[in-house]
Amino acid sequence: MKMTSYADILDTLTMQPEKLNAYYNDFVPEEAWRVLLSLYREDVRDFIFSHSFILLKPETISRRLSGRVISYLAQRGFAPIAITCVEVTRNIAHHIWRFQWNAATTDRVELTNLVNAQSPSVLIMLRDCESTTAPASVKLWRLKGSAHAERRQNDQLRSELGMHNRMLGFVHTPDEPADFVRELSILFNSSALRALLRMCQLADQSFDCLVEKCLQAVVEIESRYTAHSVNPDEVIQRLSLSKEKNALSPILQSYSGGVPMSLECVFYHFRKYGLKRNSWDVLTIAAELIEHDKTGVSALLDTRAVDETFDLWDFKK
16 A cells, blocks of 8 residues: 555545545645654554553643543553653644644633643653454543533543533543544654654553553653543632632622623623633633533534444444
């Protein structure tokens, strides 16, 4: 099979026709593809199908949940083979969610960027060590669980982490091999990606050793940043007991009544209370109150069909 470019094999990296059309003329993945091809050559497709990554977002770091993520994945056969910190800047976020954020409100986009600025995210490269009929990325996508509570099962990762709303999702993973390559190209330049993949190639310790090493690394990373529950119920309860709670009366009423509030209004009331917009308390409550989606607008690439996509991969193999 000819494999001179990402576009040459794109139709083998996704089961979603809309994604095939969206990514075919996208130059972004080509840089990562070139690095992958130079390191893995004829085994590049095997690497792409047996590996993926998980991104531990700032709310995971703040809530001290990284160890639970690693243990959850290890119990399901995923070995952490490399770890690094990445800054998910505004432009990086816009590239990653380019085909979903057309349906997002500007409040949701702005708030996501503020959350991502709280700390670096932690990227963990993973090797699927169990025999499987679906790519590692698709399996991870399914294990992660939907951002929508009504579409998520109790044993999926986001449920086990106590996800409260669509925006503070704790983790991100590529959906399919096509996204795995594309997002590596967004997150890393050629030299940084090459260094990360060299770490993957050198990860020859036992499964248990790899897990323990990764657990130690995330504990050290988390210790650099202030802990916060990122639990809206806990935050509201604490704020409602404060002496200055009257300044937050509109916030408390909106939260208890389930009435949306614009991000600008959330910031205004918290500023009167004395909290800056980048406070975890502000970000946590804002994620509950803002409107997340534009009315009547669908994402260019809808990620709801994980089970259907998994079955298609299973059948293909």
